[in-house]
Structure formats: structure tokens, C-alpha cells
Amino acid sequence: MPVVLRPVLALCALALVLPGAALATSVGQLFPSNALTTLDRSQLTGLRVNLPMPNCATNPSDCADVAVLNQLDGFNIQPRISIQFSGPIDLTTVSSHSIFLVGPRFHVVGINQIEWEPATNTLHVESDEQLAQDSTYVLVVTRGVRDAKGRPLDRIRFGDDNEDSDNGGHSGDRHDDEDFLPMAMGGGVGPKGIAGLSVFTTQSINAISTKIRSQLHGGPANFLLGTHGERTVFSLSSVSSVTFLSQTGTAPTFEPGGLFLPLFAGVGTIAFGTYDSPNYETAAEVIPAVGTRTGVPAVQSVNKVQFTLWLPAGTAPAGGWPVAIFGHGFTDSKDGAPTTVAGTLAGNGIATIAINVVGHGGGPLGTYKVTRMDGTSVVLPLGGRGIDQDGNGSIDSTEGVSAVEAQSLIGTRDGLRQTAIDLMQLVKVLKAGVDANGDGASDLSKSRIYYSGQSFGGIYGVQLLGLEPDIRAGVPNVPGGPVIEIARLSPNFRILVGLSLLFRSPSLYNAVPNAGLDNFNENIPLRNLPSVVDTVPGASAIQQLIDNTEWAQQSANPAAYAPFITRPIILQFARGDMTVPNPTTSAIIRAGNLKARTTLFRNDLTAPAFGTDKDPHTFLTNVFGPGRPFALQAQQQIATFFASDGATMIDPDGAGPFFETPTSMVPEDLAFLP
Numbered sequence: 299m300p301v302v303l304r305p306v307l308a309l310c311a312l313a314l315v316l317p318g319a320a321l322a323t324s325v326g327q328l329f330p331s332n333a334l335t336t337l338d339r340s341q342l343t344g345l346r347v348n349l350p351m352p353n354c355a356t357n358p359s360d361c362a363d364v365a366v367l368n369q370l371d372g373f374n375i376q377p378r379i380s381i382q383f384s385g386p387i388d389l390t391t392v393s394s395h396s397i398f399l400v401g402p403r404f405h406v407v408g409i410n411q412i413e414w415e416p417a418t419n420t421l422h423v424e425s426d427e428q429l430a431q432d433s434t435y436v437l438v439v440t441r442g443v444r445d446a447k448g449r450p451l452d453r454i455r456f457g458d459d460n461e462d463s464d465n466g467g468h469s470g471d472r473h474d475d476e477d478f479l480p481m482a483m484g485g486g487v488g489p490k491g492i493a494g495l496s497v498f499t500t501q502s503i504n505a506i507s508t509k510i511r512s513q514l515h516g517g518p519a520n521f522l523l524g525t526h527g528e529r530t531v532f533s534l535s536s537v538s539s540v541t542f543l544s545q546t547g548t549a550p551t552f553e554p555g556g557l558f559l560p561l562f563a564g565v566g567t568i569a570f571g572t573y574d575s576p577n578y579e580t581a582a583e584v585i586p587a588v589g590t591r592t593g594v595p596a597v598q599s600v601n602k603v604q605f606t607l608w609l610p611a612g613t614a615p616a617g618g619w620p621v622a623i624f625g626h627g628f629t630d631s632k633d634g635a636p637t638t639v640a641g642t643l644a645g646n647g648i649a650t651i652a653i654n655v656v657g658h659g660g661g662p663l664g665t666y667k668v669t670r671m672d673g674t675s676v677v678l679p680l681g682g683r684g685i686d687q688d689g690n691g692s693i694d695s696t697e698g699v700s701a702v703e704a705q706s707l708i709g710t711r712d713g714l715r716q717t718a719i720d721l722m723q724l725v726k727v728l729k730a731g732v733d734a735n736g737d738g739a740s741d742l743s744k745s746r747i748y749y750s751g752q753s754f755g756g757i758y759g760v761q762l763l764g765l766e767p768d769i770r771a772g773v774p775n776v777p778g779g780p781v782i783e784i785a786r787l788s789p790n791f792r793i794l795v796g797l798s799l800l801f802r803s804p805s806l807y808n809a810v811p812n813a814g815l816d817n818f819n820e821n822i823p824l825r826n827l828p829s830v831v832d833t834v835p836g837a838s839a840i841q842q843l844i845d846n847t848e849w850a851q852q853s854a855n856p857a858a859y860a861p862f863i864t865r866p867i868i869l870q871f872a873r874g875d876m877t878v879p880n881p882t883t884s885a886i887i888r889a890g891n892l893k894a895r896t897t898l899f900r901n902d903l904t905a906p907a908f909g910t911d912k913d914p915h916t917f918l919t920n921v922f923g924p925g926r927p928f929a930l931q932a933q934q935q936i937a938t939f940f941a942s943d944g945a946t947m948i949d950p951d952g953a954g955p956f957f958e959t960p961t962s963m964v965p966e967d968l969a970f971l972p
Contacts, residue, residue: 371432379409604680660682780847796814899956900956
């Protein structure tokens with residue numbers, strides 16, 4: 299059993315007596331439980347997690363993780379629930395009828411992804427639905443669960459109930475959470491039918507980011523970025539090339555690149571600017587925890603965020619061009635995916651603006667060189683936000699987006715939150731008016747502001763759409779969450795999970811590393827599959843680490859923000875995505891009830907018929923090769939949606955079979971093409 303869980307379960311014992319003559323199995327420790335919290339009136343929940351600390355000398359990684367979790371104001375909104383029994387049970391009797399949660403307004407939530415760990419007589423399940431934030435739930439284990447001999451579980455006794463149970467006389471002790479018995483009975487079971495009960499409170503999700511949004515005040519955009527103070531706004535017809543040097547090392551070293559100008563058909567002007575955005579992350583890439591009720595997030599420094607702006611050709615409408623913020627993906631930059639959609643949006647009368655994600659775009663010494671048709675040129679900063687976080691002299695494509703070492707459980711959480719903050723600040727800049735050409739009039743609409751983003755851009759984009767009411771409509775493309783589930787299920791990222799397991803102290807890697815760092819076995823079933831008997835050594839410890847990671851990172855999980863989206867959206871994703879696997883996108887769809895607003899690209903049909911990539915993750919931006927027609931169709935769906943102010947949701951290929959709008963499925967399988 300995982301190091302952290304042993305003391306957790308020991309503290310969670312609820313009203314249990316195990317007499318030597320007991321004839322049936324009893325419910326023992328349950329997790330989660332508010333027994334593992336402490337009162338904290340600075341939190342919205344009134345509580346703060348208070349897990350016992352493991353031995354920090356022998357288990358330093360577990361110790362660091364618990365320190366992170368103990369800053370949270372409640373438990374995971376998609377919890378791994380652990381129920382220990384005094385003996386074996388009949389696994390066929392475990393279902394959403396015999397074990398369930400009861401939440402606000404007596405809403406009953408079933409269970410899924412059922413696993414039995416026979417070595418410890420412990421059942422692990424997940425809630426069948428994402429739970430509401432900062433809310434109290436009751437976990438109910440009924441006597442519908444049978445022991446290995448088919449007998450009902452021992453029941454627990456409430457109050458003055460001294461009547462012996464019908465299983466041989468064991469009745470247990472008075473339950474500490476008796477006040478929640480009426481809530482538990484909302485699941486349709488009486489007191490004599492309850493074998494185990496636990497009360498727990500879920501964590502807050504959006505409280506801190508909402509506080510931060512209220513602190514933002516916008517500011518001006520600056521377009522005088524040339525090395526000699528030149529205005530960095532260019533008519534595209536006057537430009538012969540845009541090249542850049544991206545900083546890849548501290549020596550410094552650079553990697554060359556350039557923008558492919560033919561992609562910008564429909565674009566009239568390309569502009570480069572900056573704006574100031576408050577930075578809430580410390581040098582450790584962490585937003586310090588404050589109380590979710592009374593705490594005040596503190597600005598640590600100011601980011602000079604650079605953006606690229608593409609304005610449509612022609613005369614702007616009254617009030618300026620409608621503008622779409624486009625968010626790029628993991629390892630990409632504003633010089634990647636945004637450049638492939640800007641032309642389509644411009645052709646539909648929509649400007650595009652993009653920034654670099656925290657930790658992306660290379661180091662800060664990178665430069666653009668814009669060369670005009672007459673041979674003159676302007677050099678300006680590239681706007682890279684990467685850092686040499688590990689001190690090895692190299693600046694990798696994502697270095698600086700994640701917390702590391704003692705804070706590694708946080709991962710990309712605060713980099714994603716800070717990126718969303720930078721974009722909320724950009725919205726305020728746009729609302730104040732952006733005058734790119736310096737004529738005194740705003741070139742962009744102050745009200746018609748939209749958002750689209752691909753992959754990582756879809757992940758922080760869902761967060762943004764759940765936080766920012768001044769964005770009128772959005773199209774997150776191939777998002778998924780939580781990030782740890784993307785990494786676990788994706789053949790492209792699974793090795794990163796393996797590395798993290800291997801380098802924990804002590805290591806949790808449960809396979810031979812030289813057989814491949816993606817060869818670990820966590821033994822977690824996908825949703826809606828039969829229960830699993832877990833006899834894999836070390837799998838339970840990995841499962842708990844995955845749950846702890848998800849729990850710590852929920853405040854940046856797009857699925858957690860999906861219920862907060864109130865504006866029109868289209869969610870685009872692809873069947874058999876190998877980078878952001880379908881179950882992680884389905885988690886967002888289910889959480890936000892977004893099936894009717896979702897478009898599915900059927901790569902399972904296009905790959906055999908047209909030779910599109912086996913991994914369709916970048917179907918929106920694959921504008922070269924056999925995927926080009928489908929990329930342009932998906933882009934046109936976005937452009938039409940924004941041009942109609944979020945009113946018109948076209949099917950990208952009309953009556954064709956290659957896009958489903960709305961989708962006919964919310965897939966829980968992987969469906970990777972061989």
C-alpha cells in the first residue's frame with residue numbers, strides 16, 4: 299500500500315469494531331474523509347487538508363507531495379476513493395447501487411473504474427462524475443456489498459440504535475458523522491442498510507484565479523519594439539521575409555526559423571507589440587497558496603508579454619476588426635500554430651493575436667528580423683519566455699512552464715494559470731483599445747473578442763473561457779484533462795510519467811527501466827470497463843501518485859472549468875488522438891455537458907481513405923499534405939462561428955462523413971490507429 303495512504307487510512311477509521319466472533323466482513327477505513335482536515339476560516343470551505351506527514355528521511359518525495367496537498371482547501375473533485383474491508387468481498391456486488399456518493403441537493407453520484415487490491419482487502423473506485431467544487435459529499439457503502447461468502451456486510455450503528463443487525467449481532471459504534479445520515483439516506487438506503495460512511499469536502503477550483511482577474515487593470519499596447527525605436531507594424535505587401543533566431547542556450551545559442559508568408563492570404567498587416575501583465579508566479583514557477591476565502595494573491599513581478607497581431611486586408615469595420623486570441627500548444631510558440639489559422643480568420647474579417655505560453659518561445663534573447671521589399675530591415679525581440687530552469691545551459695521548448703523538485707507535484711498547474719492570467723490581461727488591453735498604426739483610432743473591436751487554441755492552447759483556453767466573461771465565444775481545439783491523464787494515456791508523453799516515477803525517492807517505477815521508460819504498469823481500467831483485480835506489484839502506489847497529481851493540479855484542469863463556461867463554444871477534437879487521448883477530452887465534454895457543442899473529426903475514416911496522419915492531433919493546422927482540406931474546413935468552422943458572433947455552428951464538411959457536428963459519441967476508449 300502506498301506510503302502516504304497507510305497513515306491516511308489509519309486516521310480514517312469510522313465507527314468500526316472488529317470482534318473476534320464477527321460473522322461477516324466489516325467496512326474499515328475510508329478515504330477521502332474530513333477527518334484528514336483542519337479548521338481554516340481563511341478558506342471558502344472552512345477547512346484545509348491535513349494529511350499526516352510520512353517519514354521525510356526515507357520517503358522525501360512523498361513528504362514533498364503531502365506538503366503540497368496540505369495547502370489545499372478540500373479533496374479532489376474527481377477522487378480516487380479507497381475503502382478498506384476486514385476481509386475479502388464479492389466483487390460482483392460492487393456497483394453504483396451498492397456504493398455511491400450523495401452531494402448537494404441530494405444529488406447521487408455512482409462509481410466507475412473499479413479495482414480490488416486483494417493484498418490489503420482494499421477497494422479503489424473513482425466517482426462516476428466530476429464533483430462540484432467546495433461542496434460536501436457523503437460516501438455511502440451499503441450492505442448490498444457482500445463478503446466472499448455472499449453475506450451482507452456488518453452495519454454501523456447510529457445514535458441510540460441498539461438493535462442487533464441481522465448478520466449475526468455486530469452493530470459497531472456510534473458514527474461520528476451522524477448529522478449527515480439524512481444526506482446519506484438520500485441515496486435510497488436506510489440506516490440499517492449502511493455499512494460504511496465518510497463525509498468529505500471538495501476543493502475550490504476557480505477562487506484564486508477569479509480573485510486575480512478582479513485585480514487586473516489592463517494597460518496600453520506598445521508597438522515601438524525596433525532596436526532603434528521603430529514602430530513594428532508592417533503592411534504585409536511591403537514585407538519580403540520575416541525570419542527569427544530562437545534562443546536555445548545560455549551561451550547564448552540560437553536556432554533559426556521564419557514565418558511562411560504565403561499562409562497569410564487575407565492578411566493586410568502584421569504587427570508586433572507588448573503589454574505589461576502582472577506575474578503571480580515565483581522564481582520556482584509557483585503561485586503561492588493563499589486562503590481561498592480571505593487570501594489576497596500577491597503580484598511577484600511584471601511580465602512584458604509580447605504578441606503578434608495579424609490584421610485583415612481592407613477597410614476595418616466601424617469600431618475595429620473583431621479579434622480572435624489564438625493559443626498555441628505544448629512545445630510550440632506564437633510563431634507556430636497561430637500562423638496557420640491567421641489567414642483563414644483574416645479572410646473572414648477577423649484579426650488574430652497570439653502570445654507565448656509561460657516557458658515557451660525560447661529564451662529572452664531571441665530576435666525577429668523583418669525585411670522589407672526595398673531591402674531595409676527591422677530587428678526586434680522575439681518575445682521568448684523560456685528559461686534555463688535546470689541550469690544545464692540549454693533552454694528547452696517548454697522549460698519554465700512547470701514547477702520542479704519539491705514542488706514537482708504542481709507540474710504545469712501554475713504555468714497554465716499564469717498564461718490564463720496573461721490572456722485575461724490581454725482582454726483588458728483589447729477592451730481599452732489597440733491602435734497599431736498610430737493614427738489615434740483603435741484597429742480592433744473593444745467588444746468582439748473571441749478565443750481559440752490548439753492542444754495546450756485548448757487546455758488553458760477552457761480555463762480562460764470559464765473565467766473571462768468578456769470573451770464572447772470560443773473554440774478550444776483538441777483539449778484534454780487532467781494533464782496527468784493525458785501523459786499517462788498518450789504514447790507520446792507516457793515516458794515523461796515513467797521518468798517521474800523512476801526519479802522519485804524511493805522510486806515507484808515497477809518495471810525494468812531498460813525495457814523502456816513507458817513500460818511501467820499502473821493497472822488502471824478505462825471508464826465503463828469491468829472491474830480489475832490488482833495484483834501488480836507497485837501499481838497501487840502509482841495509482842495514488844496519479845490521483846495526488848490530479849488533485850494538486852485541479853485548479854488548472856480544463857475539465858474542472860468546463861462547468862463554468864456560459865458563452866457559446868465549439869469543442870473540436872479528433873477520433874483516436876494519440877497526443878491528447880479521447881478519454882481526456884471526453885472528461886471535459888461530460889463535465890461541461892458539451893456534447894451538443896462538440897465537433898468530432900473522424901480520422902478513423904480519413905486516414906484509410908486519404909492517408910491523413912495516424913495521430914490526428916494537429917488536424918486543425920496540418921495545412922500541408924493530405925490533411926489540408928480537413929484543416930481548412932475546421933478553420934472555416936471557427937471563422938464562421940466568430941464572424942456570426944457565436945451564433946452559427948456549421949458542420950465543416952457539410953453532409954460529408956468526416957466531421958460530426960454535433961458529435962455522435964463521447965468516447966471512453968483510445969481508438970489509436972495501428
